[in-house]
Amino acid sequence: MLSLVLAASLAAAPAPRAATASGTVVHIPRLDALQGVTAFLNRAGQHAALLRPIVWHAELHPFLSLDPSQPDNLAGLGIDPSGPLTVSLRSNGRISCTRLKDPKLFQEKAAGMLVSGSGKTEVKPTTAGGVTTVSIPRESGGHAGYALKGQEACAFATTGGGFVDDGQGAVMLKEASRLVGKAPKPDARLGQLPGSVYVLMPERGMVVGMEGSATELRLEGTATQLPLPPFQTTGTSPYGTMKPEGMLFSRARVAPAGVSQAVGSVRALIQQACPACPPAEVSSVSRAVSERLTGNVLVVVDGVKPRPNLRTPEGRFFASRQAVAAEVTDAAAMKAALAPVAKFPGARALADGYALDVKGGTLFVRLKGKQLVVGNDEAVVQSLQTALPQEGAKLPHAVDFTVDPKRLASGLNQVSLMDVVSSQELAGLFTVGLELGPLLANSTSISGWLDSTGGAHRFSTLWTLPAVP
Template sequence: MLSLVLAASLAAAPAPRAATSSGTVVHIPRLDALQGVTAFLDRAGQYAALLRPVVWFAELHPFLSLDPSQPDSLKSLGIDPTGPLTVSLRSNGRISCTRLTDPKLFQEKAAAVLISGSGKTEAKPTILNGVTRVLIPRESGGHAGYALKGQEACAFTTPSGGFVDDGQGAAMQKETSRLVGSPPKPDARLAQLPGAIYVLMPGRGMVVGMDGSATELRLEGTATQLPLPPFQTTGTSPYGTMKPEGMLFSRARVAPAGVSQAVASVRALIQQACPACPPAEVSSVSRAVAERLTGNVLVAVDSVKSRPSLRTPEGRFFAMRQAVAAEVMDAAAMKTALAPVAKFPGARALEDGYALDVKGGTLFVRLKGKQLVVGNDEAVVQALQTALPQGGAKLPHAVDFTVDPKRLASGLNQVSLMDVVSDQQLAGLFTVGLELGPLLARSERISGWLDSTSGGHRFSTLWTLPAAP
């Protein structure tokens, strides 16, 4: 029975005609099934030019202009609009494989483009083992060409190799010939994910399916190398009844084997914010705390407030006004585990914990019943303590999260050009704010979930736009 189920799964699985040694592979099972994704990107592209369909349509083929939203335009190139397309990005160039309705027409259109960019008068094909092959140098450097067999064609370009033939053109010709020479193998991972487009990152063990509508973009994927701890698959969260608020709200049920890893990440942040705190004692406290946690965690980021500057480590640490709550097994034992904090530099005893005055602000460590709350903003810590419910509830996933895109856009807008000039680490945030900030400001919400699997993690994200433009 198991073999029959596996066989049925493989039979239904999409089969990317993907090149070996690819850094990224994009697979579209049917070019005529992209209406939902393009509808979302059409709207999103009004505020983020990078997402406009015309921008990513240009990346679908190395030298032909494809527009999947216009089936007749594909037919005019000899390409089947109901067929698949696979783009493989390699260090030595790009390969795009398509199914053809008219191989002769495809060759004519391809030859016209290849000749125009080469300075040659013809793109003469050769035939080897039943595969029609074309390889031609480009005036801009590198090579372009294709391999064709039956109704399958794989086209390629290589980057500029200067005036010396670096052999990459021949290598790509050999690879495309191999791709069209045999049927592609089904990928069972894709059959388990919904999507009109799939993105595969072989080196990271990640596969993501994408689909959408005019108001929603849905991503669902699996990964084997995410830098995350394992999570519990079942159980009740003490934060299950809480309403998501703030810029980021996330609940998680960390498996016992992953609690130390999760606490270690918090310990590293505290050590960064308090370099004067003795590392051995900080590590000792974090180990004692980890031993007394159930694994139920809540992360709440209220907003971003750059004070006074993002150009310093302490400025970046305190810019995100946040707090973390974690359920403890025994409140009395946790209080004992936290006692050494009183001797840290800048520590002040509070009625329910400690305040740690450091450069740039104050860290708070508080214990309310069986809830440990750690944060870098007094108002956010207090608000989270007040909001903690008396009872919990079951959640459908091990991790869930909700992002307020408007608050996120506001936070990204606080990274200035001068910040980037002073600190290159902020360049990525500045670019994201510049490209996506206007779209985020007009988005409704971003939400998602994550679960552990036997081989890694499975995750999902939903980006929602308002019903009315």
């Protein structure tokens, strides 16, 4: 029975014609099944030019202009609109494999584009072992060409070499010939994920399926190398009944083996905010705390302060107003584990914990019953403590999260060009704010979940736009 199930799953799995040594592979099982994703990107592209379909259409083929939303365009190039397309991005160039409806027409269109980009007067294909190949130097440097066998074609273009033949054209031609030489094997990972488009990142062990509509884009995938701790299977969370609020709201059930890793991340942030705090004592408290946690965690980021000072480490630490709640196994034991904090520089005792005055702001460590709350903003910490429920509830996934896209857009807008000049670390956030900020501001919600499965993580994200543009 197991073999039958496995055989059925493999039969249903997409089979990317992917090149070896690829950094990223994009696989589209059917070019004519992209209407949903294209509809979302058309809507999103009204606010984020980077997402407009016309932008990524240019990346689908090394030298032909493909428009999957127009079957006649594909057929006019000799490409089968109902066939697959696989794009492999390698360090030495790009290979795109398509199924052909009219191989002769494809060769004619390819010849015209290759000639126009090479300065040559004609293209001379060669055929050996049933594979027809073309490789021609480009005026802009490097080589371009294709390999064709039957109804399958893999076209390529190299990225380097300048005007001197560095041999990469021959390497890419050999790989393209290999790809059309035999049928690709089904990828069972893709068969387990919904999607009309798949993105594979082999070096990161990541596979993502993408599906959409005019108002929603869903990404669902698996990864083996995410920098995350392992999580428990579904179960009861003390935060299960809480209503998501703030810029980010996330609940997690960290597995026992991952609690120390999760606490270690918080310890590193606290140590950065309080460089005067003795590292050995901070580590000792962190270990004692991790030993007294169940693994149930809640993270709340209310938002970003107006005009924060992002040019200093402490300014960046206190820029986002946030708090973390963690369930403890024994309140009395946790209180004892936190006692050394009283001797840290800038520490003040509170009725339910400690306040730690550091450069740039104040850290709060408070204990309410069996809930430890740590945060960098008094109002957020207090609000979270007040909202903690008396009883928990079961959650369908080990981790869930919601993002308020409008608050996120507002937060990204706080990163200025001068911030980027003084800190390259902020360049990515500035770019995201510039490119996606208007789209986020016009989005309804972003939500998702994550589970741990067999040493890997499976995750899903849903991005929603308003029903009416």
